Amino acid sequence: MDGLVKRIEKAQPFFRKVATNQYLRAIRDGFIALMPIIIFSSFFLLIANVPQIWGFVWPKKVATALNLFYNLSMGFLSLMAASTVAKALTGSLNLKLPKTNQIPVAGVQYTAQISFAFVAIDTLLNKGNLYLATDMIGTKGLICAFLVAFIVPNIYYFCFKHNVTITLPDVVPQNIAQAFKNIIPFALATTFFWAFTLIFRALTNMNLAAWIIKSLTPLFTAADGYVGLAIIYGAMAFFWFIGIQGPSIVEPAVTAIYLTNVEANLRAFNSGNIQGANHILSQGIQMFVATLGGTGATLVVTFMFAFLSKSKQLKAVGRASTIPVIFGVNEPILFGAPLILNPIFFIPFIFAPILNVWIFKIFVDVLHMPSFIYNLPWTTPPTLGLWMGTGFNILALLLVIDSLLYYPFFKAYDASMLAQEEKKEELEEKDDKKSVVTSAEPKFNESEIPLGKTKDQQALNVLVLCAGGGTSGILAKSLNKLAKEDKLPLNAAAAAFGSHHDLISGMDVVILAPQMDTMKDELAKECKQNNARMITTTGKQYIYMTQHANECLKLLINDINK
Numbered sequence: 060m061d062g063l064v065k066r067i068e069k070a071q072p073f074f075r076k077v078a079t080n081q082y083l084r085a086i087r088d089g090f091i092a093l094m095p096i097i098i099f100s101s102f103f104l105l106i107a108n109v110p111q112i113w114g115f116v117w118p119k120k121v122a123t124a125l126n127l128f129y130n131l132s133m134g135f136l137s138l139m140a141a142s143t144v145a146k147a148l149t150g151s152l153n154l155k156l157p158k159t160n161q162i163p164v165a166g167v168q169y170t171a172q173i174s175f176a177f178v179a180i181d182t183l184l185n186k187g188n189l190y191l192a193t194d195m196i197g198t199k200g201l202i203c204a205f206l207v208a209f210i211v212p213n214i215y216y217f218c219f220k221h222n223v224t225i226t227l228p229d230v231v232p233q234n235i236a237q238a239f240k241n242i243i244p245f246a247l248a249t250t251f252f253w254a255f256t257l258i259f260r261a262l263t264n265m266n267l268a269a270w271i272i273k274s275l276t277p278l279f280t281a282a283d284g285y286v287g288l289a290i291i292y293g294a295m296a297f298f299w300f301i302g303i304q305g306p307s308i309v310e311p312a313v314t315a316i317y318l319t320n321v322e323a324n325l326r327a328f329n330s331g332n333i334q335g336a337n338h339i340l341s342q343g344i345q346m347f348v349a350t351l352g353g354t355g356a357t358l359v360v361t362f363m364f365a366f367l368s369k370s371k372q373l374k375a376v377g378r379a380s381t382i383p384v385i386f387g388v389n390e391p392i393l394f395g396a397p398l399i400l401n402p403i404f405f406i407p408f409i410f411a412p413i414l415n416v417w418i419f420k421i422f423v424d425v426l427h428m429p430s431f432i433y434n435l436p437w438t439t440p441p442t443l444g445l446w447m448g449t450g451f452n453i454l455a456l457l458l459v460i461d462s463l464l465y466y467p468f469f470k471a472y473d474a475s476m477l478a479q480e481e482k483k484e485e486l487e488e489k490d491d492k493k494s495v496v497t498s499a500e501p502k503f504n505e506s507e508i509p510l511g512k513t514k515d516q517q518a519l520n521v522l523v524l525c526a527g528g529g530t531s532g533i534l535a536k537s538l539n540k541l542a543k544e545d546k547l548p549l550n551a552a553a554a555a556f557g558s559h560h561d562l563i564s565g566m567d568v569v570i571l572a573p574q575m576d577t578m579k580d581e582l583a584k585e586c587k588q589n590n591a592r593m594i595t596t597t598g599k600q601y602i603y604m605t606q607h608a609n610e611c612l613k614l615l616i617n618d619i620n621k
Contacts, residue, residue, distance in 0.1 A: 079580070145212050150164070152213070152216045173249055199272055203271050279340075288413070296408055336430055337430055343431030344416060347448060351411075364377025376396055391602050394599055404468055524555070524572060527555050531555075564591075
């Protein structure tokens with residue numbers, strides 16, 4: 060097993076390159092911006108449809124009003140995704156251009172939306188009235204939206220890089236000159252998609268978005284099978300095992316399928332065809348079944364560490380990780396145990412998510428239970444998420460299966476760590492080192508924070524970035540608590556990587572969590588452009604700082620004073 064892990068480690072550079080692909084990042088970052096729409100609109104669906112589980116049906120007017128919110132938000136999701144994904148990609152492309160020649164983000168966004176409308180919306184003129192068929196601008200048109208969002212920013216990038224613009228005399232006001240500078244890339248992009256859709260519709264008799272869905276239907280079906288599910292969720296766990304944030308690689312490739320499947324399940328469920336709500340791939344499957352307690356299905360092994368471990372170190376790590384892991388934040392156990400690149404846990408870490416999904420699929424296929432019909436926040440505890448998303452709960456069975464899989468490997472690792480601790484204690488006794496000297500955590504006062512080197516010279520502003528905003532929120536909260544208790548001029552904010560672009564300009568220091576280490580090169584460029592310092596951390600160092608804010612502040616002060 061050690062040899063296998065070493066061979067896997069050698070492939071890390073390739074996988075890191077995949078993880079930093081700007082198009083995958085654009086999809087991920089674009090969807091982070093859309094999460095409020097996806098999550099909040101689903102609450103209206105929950106209110107409208109969950110009572111049906113107990114036989115209660117809302118009056119027709121009430122149900123229509125509740126569903127109206129969902130239809131007019133999620134019903135335009137692809138149109139909005141074309142905008143947010145294009146914005147995210149533009150941010151990456153702007154890092155390659157001089158500060159004085161930046162692509163206008165707003166211009167790219169509305170150009171992407173207009174271009175997407177050309178290839179996704181069918182029109183009908185009847186008695187002077189123009190009707191728009193909006194079926195493909197909801198979840199069904201996402202893949203088409205991604206393609207548009209990839210092409211439009213590149214057209215703008217080409218024009219700005221090679222100065223293919225309308226240049227006005229210097230006496231013309233800057234805002235007017237900028238508007239004229241945008242005309243050529245806007246014209247090229249929209250004319251391209253206008254001409255393309257005319258030719259494409261003439262050849263296929265359908266729009267591009269509908270054609271993509273029709274062409275990819277066999278692939279969607281295959282991905283929903285046992286082999287496809289094993290590849291998808293096994294890959295997520297595998298990438299995390301080698302230290303690369305797995306969902307950041309795999310999730311962009313399946314996001315469109317996720318949302319399309321949930322909508323199809325909901326339509327079948329609402330029509331009374333519960334057996335038809337059988338599409339497995341969904342956000343709910345990822346968050347509440349495959350990654351039960353975080354990638355690797357680490358909920359049970361965390362509690363094993365906390366309450367069954369004989370090793371003092373593993374028991375301490377487990378107890379510190381129990382609350383976060385209940386809400387799907389498992390970085391403390393991944394880096395603290397560690398589970399990442401730990402040969403002992405390779406098998407359960409990869410195969411527990413696969414078994415969980417297969418068991419869920421058996422319940423759907425054989426017992427005709429509905430699959431996920433709602434999208435819920437990823438921090439929803441599994442007990443609630445599984446039940447609220449499907450109407451039934453097999454959490455107890457999944458926990459038993461995961462326990463049986465993890466337990467022998469946990470016992471082996473616990474015995475190994477216990478032996479190491481006992482040997483260390485014996486050596487200390489021989490060397491008369493029974494007394495343990497502990498150094499107090501460093502204390503700081505206001506004068507020690509170099510305010511003269513901060514942007515506003517009033518407070519040290521820190522941004523903590525991680526994959527989903529979980530552990531970064533813990534560290535930021537810890538720093539803010541320290542600042543409040545000791546009355547320090549320190550402000551900390553947390554964000555998921557990709558949702559930080561509007562925050563970074565006001566920050567003095569950005570701390571990058573180890574799970575996003577693959578993004579450090581791009582973040583370094585962004586920090587340089589915004590005159591902010593970047594600090595990277597190791598796994599154990601990062602987790603330690605979430606519990607010891609003084610150590611984090613010490614790191615910040617030392618870095619600024621370099």
